Amino acid sequence: MSIHIAAKKGDIAEAILLPGDPLRAKFIAENFLENPVQYNDVRNILGYTGTYKGKKVSVQGTGMGIPSISIYVNELFREYDVKRAIRIGTAGTIQKDVKVRDMVLAMSACTDSGANNIRFGGRSFAPTATFSLLKKAYEVAVQKGWDPKVGSVVSSDMFYTEDPEEWKMWAKYGVLGLEMEAAELYTLAAKYGRECLAILTISDSMISHEVTTAEERQTTFTQMMEVALETAIS
Numbered sequence: 001m002s003i004h005i006a007a008k009k010g011d012i013a014e015a016i017l018l019p020g021d022p023l024r025a026k027f028i029a030e031n032f033l034e035n036p037v038q039y040n041d042v043r044n045i046l047g048y049t050g051t052y053k054g055k056k057v058s059v060q061g062t063g064m065g066i067p068s069i070s071i072y073v074n075e076l077f078r079e080y081d082v083k084r085a086i087r088i089g090t091a092g093t094i095q096k097d098v099k100v101r102d103m104v105l106a107m108s109a110c111t112d113s114g115a116n117n118i119r120f121g122g123r124s125f126a127p128t129a130t131f132s133l134l135k136k137a138y139e140v141a142v143q144k145g146w147d148p149k150v151g152s153v154v155s156s157d158m159f160y161t162e163d164p165e166e167w168k169m170w171a172k173y174g175v176l177g178l179e180m181e182a183a184e185l186y187t188l189a190a191k192y193g194r195e196c197l198a199i200l201t202i203s204d205s206m207i208s209h210e211v212t213t214a215e216e217r218q219t220t221f222t223q224m225m226e227v228a229l230e231t232a233i234s
């Protein structure tokens, strides 16, 4: 047991998928894993372990934002020996050629978060995905006939920014989309020497203002789930 996860050592696989939404974790467990067992319901942050194509995989919600994912990933790395952590999240597009429902593989994650300012005393760390996972996820997606976009995202502390046009500054620098957790996952993976990747589905557009429903975000972004599971067991 850790403070926020009610699992015994060994209950959680070395490879884990990390959606922000705990109900996305439940959906994956119920629709993709064989013999899923729920190991966590503390704070309704649901966690499950099962097998995928015969290999042990876990999936667990992280909640929204860097402080929340930081708690779960710290505990998963320190107390459960998780070795491979793949975030599967949603993001807002800030580029015209990245459309709603597109898949984004986050090669790197910029951030405005206070977390890395505290850690690095104002110096700038470059949170980066593990190349072998990025390569595998890209190959799986392409092999399935999908068209993943690869590039940087920004993990922001603010969903509702003071300046609603702030995203344009990131867009000018080629950043593909907005989300709220990848930079912390990548930073902690670097600290603990683990593998990490964030696979995102575009759920809304800052440019066209197109949005998807909560139901869609929970249950229909299955391409990234499949790519994440194939990458997790590779």
Ligand SMILES: O=P(O)(O)O[C@H]1O[C@H](CO)[C@@H](O)[C@H]1O
Binding pocket: 019, 020, 021, 063, 064, 065, 088, 089, 090, 091, 159, 178, 179, 180, 181, 217
């Ligand atoms: O869909 P998830 O994984 O929660 O990811 C995105 O959605 C939430 C905001 O709606 C933030 O957590 C953001 O990173």
Ligand SMILES: O=c1cc[nH]c(=O)[nH]1
Binding pocket: 090, 091, 092, 093, 159, 178, 179, 180, 203, 204
């Ligand atoms: O953090 C997020 C997630 C989805 N869409 C956004 O605009 N921001």
